[in-house]
Amino acid sequence: MTQEGVEIDDGDAPALPTAPDERDAIRTALVEWYEADHRDFPWRRTEDPYEILVSEVMSQQTQLDRVVPAWEAFLDRWPAPADLAAAERGDVVGFWSSHSLGYNNRAKYLHEAATQIVEDYDGEFPRTPDELSELMGVGPYTANAVASFAFNNGEAVVDTNVKRVLHRAFDVPDDDDAFERVASLVMPDGESRVWNNAIMELGGVACGKTPDCDTAGCPWREWCHAYESGDFTAPDVPEQPSFEGSRRQFRGRVISTLKEFDELALDDLGPRIRVDYAPNGEYGREWLTGLVEDLADDDLVTVDEDDDGATVAKLRR
Structure with missing residues (x-):
């Protein structure tokens, strides 16, 4: 060329x-x-690395108009890393789910990152992309974004x-x-x-x-x-999957329900998260077992059997 x-x-x-x-x-x-x-998102008006990290994690596969009120409410409740680190993880995951912010393990990682900042960095935020990448759940893109927007120190x-x-x-x-x-x-x-x-x-x-x-x-x-x-072709950019009816949505409903009831057998949990739940149907025990086992793999719930041999899901706190 x-x-x-x-x-x-x-x-x-x-x-x-x-x-x-x-x-x-x-x-x-x-x-x-x-x-x-330019668009006036509130995280563009701050250089606080914690506030910027929260915005970056929330913005992953979530529309920005949904992020703004969630970001403001999150920081009202946990305004600094020490506040978040001191919170119950179940409360943080419950907040995430109630605001439809996508995969709940992001809330878990954000909580663990805050704990690292308090315990491993004496409350001082790491400043470089390499150092930020040591925080739980912070990949290269997020680390670089926080370094850029908080410290003007990114690539x-x-x-x-x-x-x-x-x-x-x-x-x-x-x-x-x-x-x-x-x-x-x-x-x-x-x-x-x-x-x-x-x-x-x-x-x-x-x-x-x-x-x-x-x-x-x-x-x-x-x-x-x-x-x-006049050729405006561009690399394929996949559409964000619809949240309504998605696996992400039902994972969030499981967490919200268990936050209310703490522990439920699958056949009691199922009808509470989808109206068409039928134990032996397409969306039945097998489907729900896969859902709660995924959450257990993310260390968000535990899965056990009760005295009658029924599978029971419990929110991990």
Whole structure:
């Protein structure tokens, strides 16, 4: 692939402007666009690493409009790592389930991460992506996001929105290594906080699956390969599975029900989590056993037998 004014890096990297002034113009255009107007999520108004970690964990596969009230309520109840670490894990999991925040093991990991911060770090939050990755349930993406947004100390974030932007703007091939390399090349040194917010905002507002380049005032139209060519194809981005009727939803109902009753035999639990429960039906004992055993694997419930040999599920506290 050859184009005027671009360079190719070892055969599979994307086309990027060669002139330093153009690279600077690309960076300036995006940052100025973001700072002029962006969605006002409350976690963008804080540099508290705990508050940012909570937002990042809540935002995994959960729509942001559902995250905002949950995030605010969570921090009202547990405003600092020490408060969360001191809480009963069952209360934290119950909160997670009642706010439909997805897999409840994320609540368990967040509780354990808070305990690590209190016990292993003397209450001081780790600051680098590598150190943050040592916290329970914190993977490379989340660690880098917290380092970026709390400490301005991260690398270029690469999520599905960023991949879409880079693929379209600079013709990056659908390859994780290429995306990582180009994201790092484009991000200005020492500006991970504003840059990562800005490029994710670009992907969320202007460069979605259906692009809105002109109406959203995309700041990269001047350089964008897709805008010039009219080809807005992008790597496959899987749709978030529907929450209604999903396994995630019924896992949450199990936790909520056991929080109320503490312990139930499966045939007492089943009708309380779905109206069509029938012991020998499609959604019966076998289906429910798999559900509670998954929760037991996540250390959220225990599964035993009572004196009559019936399977009993109990919330682990």
